[in-house]
Amino acid sequence: MSNPMSEEGSLLSPKRPWSQKSARKIIAAITPALIPFIAASILVKSTGLDGKAGFFLGWVVTSFLVVLIWPIIIRNSNGRGDLFLQNCIALSAVIFLSAVTWLLSSVLTPALKAFQFSLLTHDATTVGVDTPLNEGGLLHALLGSLVIVGLATLISVPFGLLAALYITEVRGRLVPYTRFFIQAMSGVPSIVAGLFIYAALIVTKVIPFTGFAGSLALAILMLPTVARTAEEVLRLVPDELRSAALALGGTQLRTVLLVVIPSAKTGLITAVILGVARVAGETAPLLLTAFGGNSVNLNPFSGTMATLPWYIFTQMTLGTDNDVARAWVAGLTLLILVSLFFVGARLLGRKGPGRR
Amino acid sequence: MRLGDGVENQVSALLEVPQKIEISTKRRLSDRIFRGILIFGGTSSFFVLLAIFLYLVQRSLPVLKEFKFGFFTNSIWYSGDGFSASSGSADPANFGLLPMLYGSLLIAVIAMCIAVPISVALALGINFYLPKKLASSFTFIVDLSASIPSVVFGIWGLFVLVPHARYWAAVINHYFDWIPLFNVSFPSFDQSPFVAGLVLALMITPIVTSISREIFSQTPLDLIQAAYALGATRAAMIRTVVLPFGRGGIVGGAMLGLGRALGETVAVFFVLQLMYDKINFFRILESEGGSIASLIVARYGEATEFELAGLFGAGLALFLLTLAANFFAAFIINRSGKGKKS
Numbered sequence: 161m162s163n164p165m166s167e168e169g170s171l172l173s174p175k176r177p178w179s180q181k182s183a184r185k186i187i188a189a190i191t192p193a194l195i196p197f198i199a200a201s202i203l204v205k206s207t208g209l210d211g212k213a214g215f216f217l218g219w220v221v222t223s224f225l226v227v228l229i230w231p232i233i234i235r236n237s238n239g240r241g242d243l244f245l246q247n248c249i250a251l252s253a254v255i256f257l258s259a260v261t262w263l264l265s266s267v268l269t270p271a272l273k274a275f276q277f278s279l280l281t282h283d284a285t286t287v288g289v290d291t292p293l294n295e296g297g298l299l300h301a302l303l304g305s306l307v308i309v310g311l312a313t314l315i316s317v318p319f320g321l322l323a324a325l326y327i328t329e330v331r332g333r334l335v336p337y338t339r340f341f342i343q344a345m346s347g348v349p350s351i352v353a354g355l356f357i358y359a360a361l362i363v364t365k366v367i368p369f370t371g372f373a374g375s376l377a378l379a380i381l382m383l384p385t386v387a388r389t390a391e392e393v394l395r396l397v398p399d400e401l402r403s404a405a406l407a408l409g410g411t412q413l414r415t416v417l418l419v420v421i422p423s424a425k426t427g428l429i430t431a432v433i434l435g436v437a438r439v440a441g442e443t444a445p446l447l448l449t450a451f452g453g454n455s456v457n458l459n460p461f462s463g464t465m466a467t468l469p470w471y472i473f474t475q476m477t478l479g480t481d482n483d484v485a486r487a488w489v490a491g492l493t494l495l496i497l498v499s500l501f502f503v504g505a506r507l508l509g510r511k512g513p514g515r516r
Numbered sequence: 517m518r519l520g521d522g523v524e525n526q527v528s529a530l531l532e533v534p535q536k537i538e539i540s541t542k543r544r545l546s547d548r549i550f551r552g553i554l555i556f557g558g559t560s561s562f563f564v565l566l567a568i569f570l571y572l573v574q575r576s577l578p579v580l581k582e583f584k585f586g587f588f589t590n591s592i593w594y595s596g597d598g599f600s601a602s603s604g605s606a607d608p609a610n611f612g613l614l615p616m617l618y619g620s621l622l623i624a625v626i627a628m629c630i631a632v633p634i635s636v637a638l639a640l641g642i643n644f645y646l647p648k649k650l651a652s653s654f655t656f657i658v659d660l661s662a663s664i665p666s667v668v669f670g671i672w673g674l675f676v677l678v679p680h681a682r683y684w685a686a687v688i689n690h691y692f693d694w695i696p697l698f699n700v701s702f703p704s705f706d707q708s709p710f711v712a713g714l715v716l717a718l719m720i721t722p723i724v725t726s727i728s729r730e731i732f733s734q735t736p737l738d739l740i741q742a743a744y745a746l747g748a749t750r751a752a753m754i755r756t757v758v759l760p761f762g763r764g765g766i767v768g769g770a771m772l773g774l775g776r777a778l779g780e781t782v783a784v785f786f787v788l789q790l791m792y793d794k795i796n797f798f799r800i801l802e803s804e805g806g807s808i809a810s811l812i813v814a815r816y817g818e819a820t821e822f823e824l825a826g827l828f829g830a831g832l833a834l835f836l837l838t839l840a841a842n843f844f845a846a847f848i849i850n851r852s853g854k855g856k857k858s
Contacts, residue, residue, distance in 0.1 A: 213680040217687060241751040249645055252637035253654075259718050260661050266676040267668060322557020330554050340846055341561040347772065347842030348568065348835065349779020350666075351809045355831040356568045359575040363824075380564060387561070412543075413550040441665020444781035444813060469667045473782060476671055484675070491668045502663050506656065 192230040192247065196222040223251050264495075271492035274485035280493075284454040284466075293482055298490050300456040301471035305497075308371045308450055308467055309440050311460050312378035317432055319379075320386030324431075328394040329402075329416055339391075346384035353380040354445025362449065371460030374450030374467070378439040386435040393427030394420065426508050433505035440498050443469035468494045568835060576829035578822060579611060587829055591615050593792035593811070598820030611826040613833055615795045619709065619806020620837070623784065624777035626713025626800060627720055632770050634717075635724035640754060642725075643732045655729065662722035669783040673715040678787060681711045685801045700802045707789035709796065709805040715783050720773035727772060727849075731765025732758055764848045771845030775838045781809035790814060808834040 200218035204211075231243040279297035287296035323342060327335050357377040361367050397420050405415040421428065446452075451464035452474060468490050475487035543551070573580075579587055582600045590612020601608035638658065642651045685705040692698040735758050743753040759766075784807045791804035792811075808830050816827050 211683075213683045214687070216680075217684050239749065241755070242749040245640070245751040245754065246645065249637045249641035252634040253641055256634060256638060256721060257657070260657070262676075263664070263669075263672050263718070266672055319557055319560050322554055323561060326554040326558030330551055330558070332555070332558075334555070334558060338558045338561065340843075340850075341565060343846040344839060344842045345561045345565055347775040347779070347838050347845075348565070349775075349781070349809060349838050351779065351781045351812055352568065352572075352831050352835045352838075355812065355828065356571055359571045359828055360567065363575065380568075383561065383564070411550075412547045416550070437663045441663070441667060443665070443667040443670075444809065447813060448816065469665060469782075472667045472671060476674065476786065487671055491671050494665055495668055498663050498665060499660060502660055506659075 192226050193250075195226050195230075220255070223254075227251050267488065267491050267495060270485060271488040274489050275492075279486070279489055283456045284471075287454070291482065293485060298468070298471055298486065298493065300453065301466040301468045301490060302493065303456055303458060304371065304450070304453075304465040305440065305467040305469075305494075307458060307460055308374045308446070308465060309378065309436055311372065311375035312382055312439060313432060313436055315375060316379035316382040316435065317386055320383045320431070320435065321390055321428070323383070323387040324390035324394055325416060325420075327391050328397075329412065329420065342384050342387050345380075346388065348380065349444075350381055350442050351444040351448075353377045354448035356380070357445070358448045369449065369451040369464045370462060371450050371457070371465035374446045374465065375460060377445035377449045378442060381442060381445070382435040382439045385438045386431050389431035389434050390428055393424045393431060396427070397424050430505045430509040433501050433508070437498050437501040437505065440501065441469055441494055443473050446470050447473065468497070565839075569832075572828055572832040572835060576825050576832050578825040579829045583611060587611060587826075588613050588617065588833060591793055591795055593815075593826075595815075595820065595823050598822055600822055609820075609822055609826075611823070611829070613808070613830055615791060615793070616806040616808045616811050616830065617833060617837075618795050618797075619788075619791075620778050620808050620834070622796070622798075622800070623709045623712040623716060623788070623805060623807060624774050626709060627716035627777045628770055628774055630713065630717035631721045631724055631773060632766070635721050635769070635773075636728055636766055638721075638725045639728035639732050640758070642729050644750060644754065644758070655726075658722045658725050658729075662726065664719075666719065666780060666783045669715055669719055670786040673711070673783055674786040677715065678706065678711055681714060682706060685710055689801050697798055698801055699799055701799075702802070704803050705801060707787055707803045707805070708801050709788065710800045712784050712788040712805060712807070713800070715787055716777045716780060719780060719783065720776050723776055724769045724773040727769030728762065728766050731762045731769070731849075735761050764851060768845045768849035771841050771848065775841040775845065778841065779809060779834060779838050781813055785810040785813050808837075 196219050199222040200215050203218040203222075204215050227244065227247040230247065231240045274293055276294055276297075278294055280302065281299055282295075282297035283300035284296045284298070323338060326332070327338055354377045357373050357380075361373055361376070362369060367373055401419055401423060402415055405419040406412070410418070446467050446469060450467060450470070452470045453464045453466045457463050457465050472487045472490045472494065475483045475490065478484075578600065582602055583590065590610075591614050592610050592612045593616075594610045596607040596609040597605055598609055599605035601610075638654075642654055642658075646654060682705045685708060686703070688698050689700055689703065689705070739757045739761070740753060743757045748756065788805045788807055788810060789803045790806060790810060792806075794804075796802055796804040796806070811830055812827050812834075815823065819827060
């Protein structure tokens with residue numbers, strides 16, 4: 161964007177008086193950002209506000225004031241609105257980023273302090289209340305999460321894919337309704353999904369508390385994510401490809417299986433991974449379905465099964481120092497797991513053929 | 517003669533009526549089966565929603581029959597000995613959902629009051645202010661934070677945010693006591709709707725941001741450039757072109773965020789004190805609140821069969837509430853999406 165400016169430059173090179181930097185402009189840009197910090201420090205020193213929390217509160221309040229007042233002081237009426245909006249945007253970006261950073265750092269600090277490798281390789285059969293951290297761990301929860309989410313993926317992906325294919329390939333009368341219901345389904349609260357499986361299968365004694373029941377509940381939550389992402393990807397497959405395949409005599413089945421799906425392969429994998437990232441951290445439905453447990457159970461069809469979110473939940477409710485420390489470690493593990501899935505989906509999605 | 521033969525052959529070949537090729541638009545069997553399977557998949561979401569509704573209604577029938585509509589308008593949650601009055605119980609259970617319903621809406625509204633302005637500003641910044649590279653990495657951060665599990669928000673909220681928020685609430689209460697909104701009867705400032713609203717706000721900001729960002733990015737370029745050509749500043753362009761165009765997207769995104777906030781369970785469960793028998797109308801710093809989802813998690817462990825029916829009824833109410841929010845959101849987003857094509 162920035163053009164090197166020269167005095168005797170060619171006539172054609174545009175001059176950009178607005179992007180020239182002068183000391184006055186730089187000061188005018190930095191001052192409103194500095195004022196809240198100074199004001200907040202003065203507030204902390206002079207009034208009843210104290211500590212980091214007080215500083216943050218003072219900073220937020222004075223920032224708001226500066227955002228409102230500063231533009232009126234320094235600009236004419238045309239530039240005022242512009243500067244005001246710009247300040248608002250900068251302020252909300254700072255608030256959002258600092259909140260997210262705060263969240264992540266406050267998970268990292270206690271989790272890294274408590275982390276021991278043995279936590280990842282043992283289950284909790286030997287752990288009672290307030291057992292020291294070097295005994296037992298969260299292996300059972302980690303494996304349980306993987307099994308349940310994997311099974312949920314196996315259940316929901318075919319349905320999600322079929323729904324997406326129905327919208328992009330059949331294009332029948334029901335398409336608007338299908339999209340509407342998928343959108344509505346994506347808003348089903350996670351606890352209601354769990355409650356549904358509990359009401360339909362567990363209370364009626366069709367299946368007991370098992371990992372499978374948890375997978376079913378997660379599949380309900382996962383289906384809309386998979387379907388919507390897959391639909392978007394499939395829509396990017398050019399119609400010429402479909403027409404060409406049909407003109408060569410292919411049936412619609414073969415067109416879809418041999419042309420449409422392969423050409424959207426990476427995008428579809430992205431859809432699946434996004435679905436996994438969506439449900440990997442769900443807690444509420446698992447409380448009602450897979451329940452939990454202290455030992456490694458790899459069979460989703462018999463016995464209750466622990467998962468990472470459930471493990472965090474119970475450790476938190478136990479509340480002793482070591483239990484909470486374990487909860488932080490499990491939280492970090494879960495966070496890393498989910499972000500790995502998410503980043504993987506993004507990297508694949510960037511490479512996908514749809515994004516040309 | 518030879519020549520004649522050749523001509524004759526050619527002529528007869530020409531005269532020969534070619535075999536009729538039937539052009540049929542009838543679908544082949546494989547296609548019909550394939551389409552059938554796709555229709556099955558396409559309608560599955562409808563049937564799942566229907567099944568959820570029917571099962572929840574069926575399971576909550578005992579409670580709905582016992583309390584009729586009062587289940588949604590009374591303010592009490594008393595398990596008694598776990599049996600209904602009509603079954604001849606000496607200490608009958610009595611369930612009314614209103615404080616939870618209202619509390620759910622209250623914390624969701626608090627969350628939206630914080631999250632929606634921030635989200636809209638972020639979306640505007642990503643689309644119109646940040647340079648391309650910075651904008652895409654910012655989008656990445658926003659989307660990544662949308663996938664932070666709710667239980668992590670819960671543990672952070674309980675152990676990290678609550679001590680700070682208690683202090684903020686005390687400060688707000690100290691200086692703004694005269695506004696009824698910030699008045700409290702008992703100054704503990706713990707587990708108030710305010711704290712729950714803060715946690716929810718952080719949870720829904722990424723969702724509302726990504727939806728508004730998407731709608732804003734569909735603003736027709738010619739309109740934007742026309743505004744600039746008329747001499748509009750960036751703020752004026754946004755006010756006259758982007759915001760009117762994206763209004764539906766903002767409202768739709770906010771409704772989706774509302775749906776998410778209403779249904780959020782674990783994060784709220786840890787940071788909110790449930791108050792079953794009276795409604796906390798607006799005193800958001802008081803440690804009394806309600807949340808249907810938290811009610812279910814809090815009570816289901818020791819629930820008797822009759823109370824379980826009550827919890828299913830609560831789930832039904834939550835389901836209908838979020839469904840309404842989402843239908844509304846879908847309706848508005850679709851409508852604003854259609855508007856842009858014309």
